[in-house]
Amino acid sequence: MDTLYASLLSLFVLVLSFSLHFFIYYESKTTKNSKLLPPGRTGWPIIGESLEFLSTGWKGHPEKFVLDRMSKFSPLVFRTSLMLENAAVFCGAQGNKFLFSNENKLVQVWWPSSAEKIFPSSSSTDETSKTKQAMIMRRMVNTTLSPETLRSYVPIMDAMIQKHFAIGWDGKDEIITYELTKNFTFTVACKIFVSIDDPEKVRYLCGPFESIILGFFSIPIDLPGTPYRRGIVAANFIRKELIAIVKQRKIDLAQGKATPTQDILSHMLLFRDEDGNGMEEYDIANKILVSLIAGHDTTSSTSAFIVKFLAEFPQVYNRVYEEHMEIAKSKADGELLKWEDLSKMKYSWNVACEVLRLVPPIQGAFREAMVDFMYNGYFIPKGWKLYWSAYSTQKNPEFFPRPEKFDPTRFEGNESRAYTFIPFGGGLHVCPGRTYARLEILVFMHHLVRKFKWEKVIPDEQIIYKPTPVPAKGLPIRLYPHKIEDGVVSRE
Numbered sequence: 001m002d003t004l005y006a007s008l009l010s011l012f013v014l015v016l017s018f019s020l021h022f023f024i025y026y027e028s029k030t031t032k033n034s035k036l037l038p039p040g041r042t043g044w045p046i047i048g049e050s051l052e053f054l055s056t057g058w059k060g061h062p063e064k065f066v067l068d069r070m071s072k073f074s075p076l077v078f079r080t081s082l083m084l085e086n087a088a089v090f091c092g093a094q095g096n097k098f099l100f101s102n103e104n105k106l107v108q109v110w111w112p113s114s115a116e117k118i119f120p121s122s123s124s125t126d127e128t129s130k131t132k133q134a135m136i137m138r139r140m141v142n143t144t145l146s147p148e149t150l151r152s153y154v155p156i157m158d159a160m161i162q163k164h165f166a167i168g169w170d171g172k173d174e175i176i177t178y179e180l181t182k183n184f185t186f187t188v189a190c191k192i193f194v195s196i197d198d199p200e201k202v203r204y205l206c207g208p209f210e211s212i213i214l215g216f217f218s219i220p221i222d223l224p225g226t227p228y229r230r231g232i233v234a235a236n237f238i239r240k241e242l243i244a245i246v247k248q249r250k251i252d253l254a255q256g257k258a259t260p261t262q263d264i265l266s267h268m269l270l271f272r273d274e275d276g277n278g279m280e281e282y283d284i285a286n287k288i289l290v291s292l293i294a295g296h297d298t299t300s301s302t303s304a305f306i307v308k309f310l311a312e313f314p315q316v317y318n319r320v321y322e323e324h325m326e327i328a329k330s331k332a333d334g335e336l337l338k339w340e341d342l343s344k345m346k347y348s349w350n351v352a353c354e355v356l357r358l359v360p361p362i363q364g365a366f367r368e369a370m371v372d373f374m375y376n377g378y379f380i381p382k383g384w385k386l387y388w389s390a391y392s393t394q395k396n397p398e399f400f401p402r403p404e405k406f407d408p409t410r411f412e413g414n415e416s417r418a419y420t421f422i423p424f425g426g427g428l429h430v431c432p433g434r435t436y437a438r439l440e441i442l443v444f445m446h447h448l449v450r451k452f453k454w455e456k457v458i459p460d461e462q463i464i465y466k467p468t469p470v471p472a473k474g475l476p477i478r479l480y481p482h483k484i485e486d487g488v489v490s491r492e
């Protein structure tokens, strides 16, 4: 018995001393590490600095939140508290590079939990299948939105955008640009993704789409009548519609009534990874929904701001006009644009890039620290939310001299802009829709400048952030169509 007591006592002492040792070690590590947290401030209890973060955007200067703190605390990384979470903003090319090249090693994509109700991540319930599904899904999206797949859609986009100009712009003295750019990006997406071109059906889907976007960016209070609840209901509605379309397409493909390449949906349904895995109907519908939402406000905002800057800089307009007239002259009457024509639109793409630099539709995004790690001598605890911001480099004179100046020529030459020009993000989660966006924007510019010259109705119209940047009054413009005599375009 004595031996048993002695053994139990020594075991107890051992466990106690080990626990004490661990506690003291952990406490001292935490205290030591908390001294190494990045400099910064956490703002108000609970809401942290979320209001300052959002309000600089509402006031028209979203870059101020980041640039002020970079100069006050550190140009590398600063601490804050956003979306009810401890957060650190990684700045400069170094910060962007660190986050983009450590995806799924030290950091992973993070969205506030409120986003999950609108865009549930996967139909799988267990974590391993979810991760596997997410990987297959990313490969599927990257393949179906790759240049190889999209090149055949250039003539379709061209025909649709011509139709859009005929209906929405021709014969009008004044138009509200942003309303029309939203309309054309949605109409083109319905056709390219799911072959919907009936205007009635497009209108039927468009309303709920707007509700999803409003819900996504609203305060996440899930009660009847709130924008957030309306967003969830609208997302469920569209997802149901899309699932029905996916099911029907499967039948049509099997019966030869649809073709394997007619749209992105066909490509997605027929996609198989190297192990022969495809995607569930639900996941395809969800991915189409996410892509349509991700590509909607972004591309329509950029197209609208191209119209704004071309109105403000006539010499830039002239160069764009010349570039597109050269291409038009090389084509037969009525011949549609093709993939190869886009590579001749170099200056136009520089203009688009300069617009994306000054008014990036997505100002930044979050990652989450998967483990504790050190960055530039600062301790980043596991679970912290990490933010990259386009503004920490895109409006930084170190990378873009005289950053407020609109100057598309800064994109001429072969200078590498990796990690400094990041409107499409970077790394594993770089925007898979960037080629699609490029095609759509360039085809839009082609017809815009060939048809019109224009001027702004409100010369000093402000930009507001919702949080996508939009012209405060929708950018009303006065149109001056070019004269067309014997099929030859001449300028007013």
Ligand code: HEM
Binding pocket: 109, 138, 141, 145, 290, 291, 292, 294, 295, 296, 298, 299, 302, 360, 361, 362, 365, 366, 422, 423, 424, 425, 426, 428, 429, 430, 431, 432, 433, 434, 436, 437
């Ligand atoms: C000017 C237009 C666009 C801009 C500036 C833009 C920007 C971005 C950015 C910055 C991200 C990365 C967010 C992050 O780091 O977490 C992203 C992701 C994404 N974008 Fe775009 N985008 C544009 C157009 C499009 C289009 C047209 C589509 C679809 C056709 C699209 C589909 C997506 C998807 C599905 C993701 C999520 C990728 C992932 O998390 O793996 N985007 N976009």
